[in-house]
Amino acid sequence: MPRHQDPDNMPTIEQRRDPLFPIYLPLQIFDNEEYDCRTPNEWLLLGVEPGSQDRKPIPGKALLPTDDILGHEDPKSHDLIYQWTRVGVLDYDKKTKLYLVHKTDERGMVRDADWMPILNGGMTPQGRASLLPCQYWVPRVHLLFFAEDPHVFAQRVVSANNLRKKTQALLLYNLYVDCMPVDGLQSIDERSLAKMKQLAIVTSNLRKECRVLNCLNALEKEVSLDYERTMNKISFDRVVTSKPQTFSYVTLPEKEEEKVPERGM
Template sequence: MPRHQDPDNMPTIEQKRDPLFPIYLPLQIFDDEEYDCRTPEEWLLLGLEPGSQDRKPVPGKALLPTDDQLGHEDPKSHKLTYKWVSVGVLDYDKETKLYLVHKTNERGMVRDEEGRPILNGGVTPEGRAPLMPRQYWVPRVRLLFLAEDPQVFAQRVVSANTLRKKTQALLRYNLYVDCMPVDRLRSIDEKSLGRMKQLAMSTSHLRKEIRVLNCLQCLEKEVSLDYERTMNKIIFDGVITSKPQTFSYVTLPEKEEEKVPEIGMGSGEERWALTIHLMSNGHLLFLSRS
C-alpha cells in the first residue's frame, strides 16, 4: 500500500531495502480487467436469491486496514496495518470503478450498527446512508470474491504489481537521463541540421509561410535537445552496464527488437526532415483554426 513519505527517515542506497524507493502509484491503475470472469453487475447479481427482490451482500475478502478509525482518517498512515478480511460486497460505483464492502462480524455476517442486515447495497427509499466505520470503497484488485478462482486472482495482483514496479523504474530512469547536464556535449552537426531543414522546406507552400519559419526555430531547438538527450542516454547506459553491482537500483529499459521495414525509409536525416515537415503542417493547421 502507498504510504506517506517520511523525509526524516528515508532509506539509503547502502541499506538495500526492498523496496528501496517509496511506492507512490496506486495498484489499481495497473489492474488488468481481462482477468475478471464476470462484470460488476453480474457479481452483484449473485446476491439475489430466486423469488426474492432483496439483494444480499456477496461474500468475499478485501485488503482493508485493521484500525477502522485511522483507516478512514488517513489510509496512508505508517501506523496502519492492512490485512485480508472477510467482507460482504454491497454495491459498485461505475464512475470510480470501486466496490463498496462491509466487514463481517464475529459470526461472519454483515450487520449495521444496530444489528440489522444490510440489503440492496444499503440503499433505502431515503437514499444511501453515510459510510459506516466498517465500510470501505475498494478497487477490484483489492477484492477477492469467494466465487472466483483464487489462483487467477493472485496472478492478477502479481501482474499489476509487476507492471507498477516496471513503470516506476522507467520513470526514475528517464528522470536520471533528463537531469544529466548537456554542457560540453557534442551537439548535432550543423550540416546535418541544415540538410534536415532543406528537406523539410522542400515544398514551395512552406517556404512562403513566415509562421513556418518561426515554428522551424522551435523545432530546431527540440531536435538539438533530443540529440543531446540521446547522447546522455548512451553515456548513462554504458556506465550502468559497466558497473551493475554499484547501480543495482537502476533498471534499464528493455531493448525492443528493431524490425527491418519492407520498404526503405531513407536516411536518418530524411526521417528527421519528415518529422519536422509534419510537425510544421500540424502547427499551421492549429494556427489556422485559432
C-alpha cells in the first residue's frame, strides 16, 4: 500500500534497502481486467437467489486496514496494518470501478448498525446511508471473491505489481536523464538542422504561412534539446552498465528488437 513519505527518515543509497524508493503509484491502475472471469454485474448477480427480489452480499476477502477509524481518516498512514479480511460485497460503482465491501462479524454475518441484514447494497427508497466504519470502497485487485480461482487472482496481483515496479523504475530513469546538465554538450550539426527545416517547409503553401515560419524557431529548440537529451542518455546508459553494483537501484529500459520487414525498406 502507498504510504506517506517521511522526509526525515528517507533511506540512503548506501543502506541498499529494498525498496530504496517508496511506492507512490496505486496498484489498481496497473490491473489487468482480462484475468476476471465475470463482469461486475455478473458478480453482483451471484447474490440473487431464484425467486427472490433481494440481492445478498457476495462472500469474499479484501485487503483492508485493521483500524477502521484511522483507515478512513488516513489510509496512507504508517501506523496502519493491512490484512486480508472476510467481507461481503455489497455494490459496485461503474464510474470509479470500485466495489463496496462490508467486514463480516465474528459469526461471518453482514449486519448494519441495527443488526439487520444488508440487502441490495444497502440501497433503500431513501437512498444509501453513510458508510459504516467497517465499510470500504476497494478496487478489484484488492478483492478476492470466494467464487473465483485464487491462483488466477494471485497471478493477477503479481502481474499488476510487476508492471507497477517497471513503470516506477522507468519514470525514475527518465527523471535521471532529464536532470542531467546539457551545458557543454555537442549540439546538433547546423547543416543537418537546416536540411530538416528545408524538408519541413518543402511545400510551397507552407512557406507562405506565417504561422509555420513562426513555429520553426520553437521546433528548432525542441529538436536541439531532444538531441542533447539523447546524448546524455547514451552517456548515462554507458556509466550504469559499466558499474552495475554502484547503480543497482537504476533500471535501464529494455531494448526493443528491430523487426526486419519481409519486403521493401
